[in-house]
Amino acid sequence: xxxxxxxxxxxxxxxxxxxxxxxxxxxxxxxxxxxxxxxxxxxxxxxxxxxxxxxxxxxxxxxxxxxxxxxxxxxxxxxxxxxxxxxxxxxxxxxxxxxxxxxxxxxxxxxxxxxxxxxxxxxxxxxxxxxxxxxxxxxxxxxxxxxxxxxxxxxxxxxxxxxxxxxxxxxxxxxxxxxxxxxxxxxxxxxxxxxxxxxxxxxxxxxxxxxxxxxxxxxxxxxxxxxxxxxxxxxxxxxxxxxxxxxxxxxxxxxxxxxxxxxxxxxxxxxxxxxxxxxxxxxxxxxxxxxxxxxxxxxxxxxxxxxxxxxxxxxxxxxxxxxxxxxxxxxxxx
Numbered sequence: 302x303x304x305x306x307x308x309x310x311x312x313x314x315x316x317x318x319x320x321x322x323x324x325x326x327x328x329x330x331x332x333x334x335x336x337x338x339x340x341x342x343x344x345x346x347x348x349x350x351x352x353x354x355x356x357x358x359x360x361x362x363x364x365x366x367x368x369x370x371x372x373x374x375x376x377x378x379x380x381x382x383x384x385x386x387x388x389x390x391x392x393x394x395x396x397x398x399x400x401x402x403x404x405x406x407x408x409x410x411x412x413x414x415x416x417x418x419x420x421x422x423x424x425x426x427x428x429x430x431x432x433x434x435x436x437x438x439x440x441x442x443x444x445x446x447x448x449x450x451x452x453x454x455x456x457x458x459x460x461x462x463x464x465x466x467x468x469x470x471x472x473x474x475x476x477x478x479x480x481x482x483x484x485x486x487x488x489x490x491x492x493x494x495x496x497x498x499x500x501x502x503x504x505x506x507x508x509x510x511x512x513x514x515x516x517x518x519x520x521x522x523x524x525x526x527x528x529x530x531x532x533x534x535x536x537x538x539x540x541x542x543x544x545x546x547x548x549x550x551x552x553x554x555x556x557x558x559x560x561x562x563x564x565x566x567x568x569x570x571x572x573x574x575x576x577x578x579x580x581x582x583x584x585x586x587x588x589x590x591x592x593x594x595x596x597x598x599x600x601x602x603x604x605x606x607x608x609x610x611x612x613x614x615x616x617x618x619x620x621x622x623x624x625x626x627x628x629x630x631x632x633x634x635x
Contacts, residue, residue: 304356304376305376305380307354307355307356308355308356308357308376308377308380308381309380310355311351311352311354311355311357312352312355312357312380312381312384314348315394316338316340316344316345316348317348317351317352318384318388319338319394319395319398320334320338320345320348320349320352320358320369321352321357321358321371321381321384321385322385322388322395322398322399323337323338323398323399323402324358324369324370324371325371325381325382325385325498326399326402326498327370327402327406327489327493327498328368328369328370328489328501328502329368329369329370329402329405330366330367330368330369331345331346331349331367331369333405334349334369336401336404336405337398337401337402337405338398349369353369355377356372356375356376356377356380357371357372357377357380357381358370358371358372358377358381359371359372359373359501361503361504362504366482370501371385373474373476373499373501374474406490406493406494409486409489409490409493436595437552437595437608437610438463438467440593440595440610441464441467441468441521441523441550441552441610442467442468444548444550444591444593444610444612445468445471445519445521445548445550446468446471449518449519449548450518451468451471451472451473451518451519452472452473452474452518453472453473453474453476453516453517453518453519453544454468454469454472454473454474454475454476454517454518454519454520454521455475455476455477455478455512455516455517455519455520455521455542456468456475456476456477456478456520456521456523457478457507457510457520457521457522457525457535457539458478458479458480458507458522458523458524458525458528459477459478459479459484459485459488459502460479460484460488460523460524460525461484461487461488461491462477462487462488462489462491462492462502463523464477464521464523465477465488465492465497465500465502466491466492466495466497468519468521469492469497469499469500470497472499472518472519473499474499474500474501475497475499475500475501476500476501476502476503476512477500477501477502477503478502478503478504478505478507478510478511479502479504479505480504480505480506480507482504485502485503485504488502489502507525507529507535507538507539508531508534508535508538509538510538510539510541510542512542513542514541514542515541515542515543515544515545515547516542516544517542517543517544517547518543518544518546518547518548519547519548519549519550520539520542520543520547520548520549520550521549521550521551521552522535522536522539522549522550522551522552522553523550523552524552524553524554525553526551526553526570526573527553527554527568527569527570527571527572527573528567528568528569529569529570530569532570532573532581533581533584536549536551536581536582536584536585537581537584537585539585540582540585540586540587540615543587543615544615545615545616545617546614546615546616546617547614547615548590548612548613548614548615549582549587549611549612549613549614549615550610550611550612551578551610551611551613552608552609552610552611553572553573553578553608553609554571554572554573554606554607554608554609555572555573555574555575555594555606555607555608555609556571556572556573556574557571557572557605557606557607558571559571559605559606572606573609575592575609578609578611579611582611582613585613586615586616587613587614587615588613588614588615588616589611589612589613590612590613590614591610591611591612592609592610592611592612593609593610594607594608594609595607595608595609595610
């Protein structure tokens with residue numbers, strides 16, 4: 302009862318109700334919100350603080366920026382959704398706010414487009430080296446959703462947000478995590494254009510995710526592990542946030558010898574052997590339940606990389622895997 306009353310009191314003010322309506326549509330900074338509301342930063346910040354304290358908004362830091370969005374879980378999410386659904390469709394104040402939100406999004410999209418133009422040649426060059434991306438994406442979607450309900454979805458190393466764009470609409474909630482603010486800005490603009498409203502983006506370290514244990518039904522690592530110094534540790538961390546019965550999907554390259562990818566594209570590893578990935582999954586307490594090799598089509602002389610997709614599930618009654626060090630200590634005491 303107290304939580305409900307606190308939420309109602311926090312939302313019971315015109316500016317704060319406007320903030321809820323705006324932040325249902327997009328993740329925004331204080332500066333962007335001042336542009337939309339035409340109010341001072343101290344005033345907007347005070348309203349945001351009250352809404353966050355009442356659990357109606359989420360606040361998260363990304364580098365030197367702070368973003369706000371309507372709460373994505375718990376009673377706060379339900380109450381915020383109910384209150385915004387009761388705002389009359391023809392309300393002129395909200396309509397003007399949403400027009401200014403579109404302008405903010407357009408400016409964000411232009412900055413993202415500039416970033417893409419600066420990098421598109423290299424991205425296209427990498428894509429041309431392996432099987433068509435559409436084939437990889439189709440296989441991932443099948444592994445992710447066929448015969449499964451996806452409540453909570455987390456995409457690690459989300460990059461441009463493409464996996465959120467593909468799988469997010471079929472999930473109850475989606476979260477993309479990436480270490481790069483530039484990539485997150487690009488993904489945020491792209492997802493705004495797709496109007497995928499039940500997704501969020503966060504800056505985070507794949508070795509130390511800002512998430513509790515057992516919160517995700519599905520986790521994806523799409524073309525991420527070859528950039529990492531310790532991919533096995535990232536797999537363990539991905540397994541940690543899976544719910545019992547949850548699924549991890551990995552898509553990455555089979556072993557290859559294209560050294561220029563290491564030198565020019567910061568690839569730490571030139572693909573992975575199947576046994577290596579299987580061992581990571583087993584050590585993380587996961588059972589591999591599917592695998593698909595996607596080789597370049599015959600006659601495509603440019604495409605020489607094979608993409609492998611691994612699906613692994615967490616046992617419904619999961620006992621955390623013992624570390625190798627623990628096993629060694631047990632062996633010496635026997």
